[in-house]
Amino acid sequence: MKVLITSGGTTEPIDDVRGISNFATGALGKLTAEYFLRAGHEVILLSGDKALRPEPQERLTLVPIMGTQSLYEAMQDVVPQVDVVVHSMAVSDYRPVYMTDFEHLPDELTEASLTTFRPKREKKISSKADFQIMLLEKTPKIINAVKQWNPDVLLFGFKLLSGVTPERLLKIAHEKLSQTKADFIIANDLENIQGQAHQAYLVSEKDADRVISMKNKSEIAATILKKSEELRHD
Incomplete structure (x- = not known):
């Protein structure tokens, strides 16, 4: 299985020495990539300039990303070639x-x-x-183009809010499923992310009544891997 993971955050240039970025570390993207690699899959990791990354290894292709435009161009090129897209990157709005x-x-x-x-x-x-x-x-909503580039790809998107009720978080996640045509959305609240502790919910259009709750980054990465292997075969 060939997997594309986006991770970390974009940096939008103001001039040649300054830029606007965010606080995303890429820790979850790094961990998810490592789970897929250990399971024997091929990973293409598009990661922000300051993002955490796995150690170089066989079956891992690292592509550094700066701004939204470079991310768009890289994804447009790679998405048609892969089976799964895990779009966890914090893209500048x-x-x-x-x-x-x-x-x-x-x-x-x-x-x-x-x-x-x-x-x-x-x-x-x-x-x-x-x-x-x-x-x-x-900036353009790149996730909205993924299914246009590859209608058959299995797409995991993310939605991050802050200080909302679980009910509100899940409602917004289901709206994003419809907007992006994603197969899954991982919904999380910034107030529930501290180190490895990372409360999140996996929602899908096909199984709208079932929500999978995950309590840390390892569970999130393992769930993404499990769902990918169930729905995509080598």
Whole structure:
């Protein structure tokens, strides 16, 4: 079985030395990759620049990822070749368009003026100004394209919320199943993730009434492996 795992977080460049990122460590992606490798499967791991990674080994292909665009291009190339996609990467929802100081802002702040006013990107933005204003644009939802690239792939997606009830978390997870056409969504709450302790729920469209509860990263990785082997054969 050939498996694609995305892990860690993206970093969206502001200039050549700065970027916007997140706190994702890639610990779960690393562990999931190790479970598949120990079971004898081939793994392609797309991981963020600072993500934890397994030791180099046979059957493991490591592909470093920076921004959303590089992730999109890599997944578009690899997804048609694999049997399973585990999309656990924390992908930036927004990316910088430009950053400027008050002096150089358009006189009228409207969507039209901001989207047409795009100064030439500097290699390194000056730090002389006391304040800077940054314009961000929404990034594409890459998971929505996975089934378009490979309708037969087994797709595991993730949904992370913070400080919600289990009922609310599961409701949003089922909505994401419908939006993404994923086979499974692993739903988790940031407040229930501490080290190896990681409360999460596995939901699926085909078995909507059955929710699998998992209490740590090892259980999550083992469950993903088990479901993959049940539904995909070498």
